[in-house]
Amino acid sequence: MVAPSRLPSHEEQSAAAAADGSATPSQGIPVVDLGVLINGAADERSRAIRDLGRACEDWGFFMVTNHGVPEALREAIMDACKELFRLPLEEKKEYMRAKPMDPIRIGTGFYSVVDAVPCRRDYLKMFSHPEFHCPEKPAKLREIATEYATCTRALLLELTKAISESLGLAGGRLSEALNLESCFQILVGNHYPACSRPDEQAMGLSAHSDHGLLTLLFQNGVDGLQVKHDGEWLLAKPLPGSFFVIAGDQLEIVTNGRYKGVLHRAVVGGEQSRMSFVSLIGPCMDTVVEPLPEMAADGRGLEFRGIRYRDYMEMQQSNSINEKTALDIVRVMHQAG
Numbered sequence: 001m002v003a004p005s006r007l008p009s010h011e012e013q014s015a016a017a018a019a020d021g022s023a024t025p026s027q028g029i030p031v032v033d034l035g036v037l038i039n040g041a042a043d044e045r046s047r048a049i050r051d052l053g054r055a056c057e058d059w060g061f062f063m064v065t066n067h068g069v070p071e072a073l074r075e076a077i078m079d080a081c082k083e084l085f086r087l088p089l090e091e092k093k094e095y096m097r098a099k100p101m102d103p104i105r106i107g108t109g110f111y112s113v114v115d116a117v118p119c120r121r122d123y124l125k126m127f128s129h130p131e132f133h134c135p136e137k138p139a140k141l142r143e144i145a146t147e148y149a150t151c152t153r154a155l156l157l158e159l160t161k162a163i164s165e166s167l168g169l170a171g172g173r174l175s176e177a178l179n180l181e182s183c184f185q186i187l188v189g190n191h192y193p194a195c196s197r198p199d200e201q202a203m204g205l206s207a208h209s210d211h212g213l214l215t216l217l218f219q220n221g222v223d224g225l226q227v228k229h230d231g232e233w234l235l236a237k238p239l240p241g242s243f244f245v246i247a248g249d250q251l252e253i254v255t256n257g258r259y260k261g262v263l264h265r266a267v268v269g270g271e272q273s274r275m276s277f278v279s280l281i282g283p284c285m286d287t288v289v290e291p292l293p294e295m296a297a298d299g300r301g302l303e304f305r306g307i308r309y310r311d312y313m314e315m316q317q318s319n320s321i322n323e324k325t326a327l328d329i330v331r332v333m334h335q336a337g
């Protein structure tokens with residue numbers, strides 16, 4: 001996908017300038033080739049697992065290529081989502097009253113009831129696993145979303161297996177600890193309206209980390225996702241056809257802080273409207289997530305206490321969005337000395 005030309009915001013310009021120093025076209029963002037992880041020769045595969053581990057440890061963010069999700073399916077889900085946003089308000093009203101833990105929710109901002117700063121985002125959120133939920137209209141949405149959810153869930157579970165191996169654990173270890181056979185999955189469509197006279201304060205979505213384990217994201221060819229890396233905001237530009245993968249809070253908890261949920265945000269300010277589509281997996285909602293004992297074996301002690309994923313998600317989704325403060329609720333404060 002080629003990004004259409006448009007007016008960048010000042011923030012995007014400075015982020016792009018900050019990124020200029022790096023050598024690769026993807027500003028140094030790590031790239032994970034799923035084809036190698038699944039079918040690579042042993043030595044190639046172990047190198048890819050090592051690189052994946054480094055990507056999780058140093059960035060909490062990477063791109064995945066050769067992922068097997070057809071481009072036509074990505075276009076179809078984006079189109080269906082666009083159609084939903086265009087429906088008359090009357091058709092969406094029922095879902096606009098929904099609360100954070102309701103399975104279908106349409107809204108603006110993060111959670112407009114509590115938003116401290118306005119965010120210029122419209123969203124559709126639908127829980128897709130273990131139970132699949134979907135608005136009735138547009139009619140084509142159900143079939144497309146079912147296929148998209150299945151396909152991206154398989155991809156995210158495959159990545160989780162490789163991430164487990166990158167920690168020196170068995171491929172199934174994370175899945176077993178988090179009961180991923182009944183993993184939670186949510187699909188989110190985001191729309192950021194065009195804005196030709198950018199207000200310096202306006203954010204599409206303020207800085208946050210995601211509540212789940214892993215988030216898969218692609219966009220409509222318009223950039224706007226920024227990730228914080230080494231203390232700098234960096235505008236993420238995808239390789240054509242790739243997905244972004246964002247490490248979430250549950251990965252940070254279960255790895256005892258070795259892999260971190262990455263801080264990210266969406267900026268607005270261009271003449272093109274932007275859309276992104278998210279597929280996120282988390283532990284089984286009833287699982288109490290806590291650091292794996294193997295991850296605290298170095299005598300470092302536990303960085304987090306256990307929390308039921310459902311309670312964590314509800315707390316994170318019901319409060320105003322504020323960087324990584326949600327994670328502080330479960331952080332263990334070690335005594336100095």
Ligand SMILES: O=C(O)CCC(=O)C(=O)O
Nearest residue numbers: 188190224225266276278
């Ligand atoms: O639209 C984007 O690029 C970011 C969306 C996001 O962070 C989210 O939905 O959690």
Ligand SMILES: [Fe+2]
Nearest residue numbers: 208209210264
């Ligand atoms: Fe996010």
